[in-house]
Amino acid sequence: MTEYAADEVPQPEPVPAPPGRGATAGAEPAAAPVTPADAADAARLVAFGLQPKLLPARDAEYAELLRRHRDDPAFARLADAVAAGLGLVVLEVSTRAGMAVTAAEDSVFAVRMGDYARRASADSADRFLHGLAHLAVAALAFPRPEDLADDGYIGRLTVNGVDAFVRQACRRLEERAAEDGENTDPATGAPGLEAAWRVYARRSATGATKDARRLAGSTTGIIAKAVTFLVDSGFLQRTGDDAGGTYRTTARYQLQVRDMAGGAAMSELLELGVVPVADGTGSLLPGEDTDALDLVADAGLPFHSP
Template identity: 50%
Template sequence: MNSGLGTYGDHDAEEATRLISYGFRPRLRPHRDADYAALVRRYDEEPAFEQLVITSATGLGLRVIAVTGQAGTVLGALPGSAFETRLEHYARQARQTHQRESERILHGIAHLAVAARCFPRPEDLADDHYVGRATVSSVDGFVRHVCRELSERAAQAEENSDPMTEARELERAWRAYLRRPEASSTEDGRVAPTTTEAIVGKALRYLVDQGMLTESEDAERRGKVYRTTSRYQLQVRELAAITAYDELLRLGASAERRSTAAVRIAEPDTLH
């Protein structure tokens, strides 16, 4: 079989798809698997093999975000792909509810907030050695700060008879978010799944399962601390739409350190 960059055969196609398959094992890293490491080196050294991997992934409905020795194979789902995880499905899995639209918004804003909390400055996102940190309470507090900012902006706009036109998705989100309690318990002592801290916790655990974050116990804070991986950093760099993420940074992260990071984040109804 010929490509624009060279010739490859069945064995090459098999190796290309095997490299893609490693992308579905997010916690495995090339340095822990000799075959994985060899395929990553081949991708890096052979342009024809790189193109074969990209073409094969596209045929499966996938986009190759990166293949590196540190992160391994990092994939994203193309729109309409069988691998695409839409937020309404994610929210439904997190909790069956009749308020699905509200749940979708809350889960979406939680994921946006985790990304913005972990990478509040453009230099953080550009630094391959940077490790962002987050906790459930810090992300929840971050979103509530944004909610207060948006609430104040909406009130001022109403006083001035000047309807707020920016950040419409966030405006809708803060109303839904502020209606929920931060934390509460069920009768048997479990965390109530409808609280905002429970929703943030679900987002963080999902990212751990996807190899985007690692978690550890923090004795001082009496809770878990989540740290970013290179895999997550690559994903955040490649996410799809700038407006909501940029607005979160401007309204929320600015409380600690001013930023206008030029990063794109996924469509509000889609997770990749």
């Protein structure tokens, strides 16, 4: 039998822990449990996102929660889950747009165009024109694909300019209908705008008052109502009173239009040739034959520099 000194007694080799028991080398530490305070902060961030006019640069708590969403993946997942549970779709979380959310169709926060139009007018033709006004504002604000793709792009528009844009589109549609020998409304199944232009073209731009005041049922009155709704929703900012009212787009509106840009009606508007998408020098064509378009004063289309 071998004898060892006290300090030379061999030590047994460590026995590896069975799979699934004990810590293993290189294992990720367990995630910290979600606390009520974390849930409250996540809900608070979503609440900030539901205030479309609130800018992160003007609220320190909002900015801090956005920073946490960026730097803490677990918190980001929690906040996104809170939004999803409320029926909200997160479009972007950034310092430029804040927590930009849009409501899914079944969300309690959804504002449907039909509901908006019914509040705006009881007349079915007016409701239709309100929808067309929103479509035209979006197409005019971001007329080129690169405008939507560029986070730094800011669209600018005027009420009278939107009216001029739509009436110019109506003129193109009228010409196209004449070339095709269509003297009546298109048959069922034809593109929506093809049937829409006649309704818009028949409506006065300002109303019938002697001083050309803008009436609510005129096309510029309808457009003004639409852009006011977009301002209240944090999508546009009013910048002046010229040409019926001047406006600039926000990052939140750019994200919203990106989400709807594939719609057939918007594609039709852009394909009419009123808004060129490839010349690289500006986004809009000058007005043509404006004397015949029933335009209000100073209704020229605003020019967008690239």
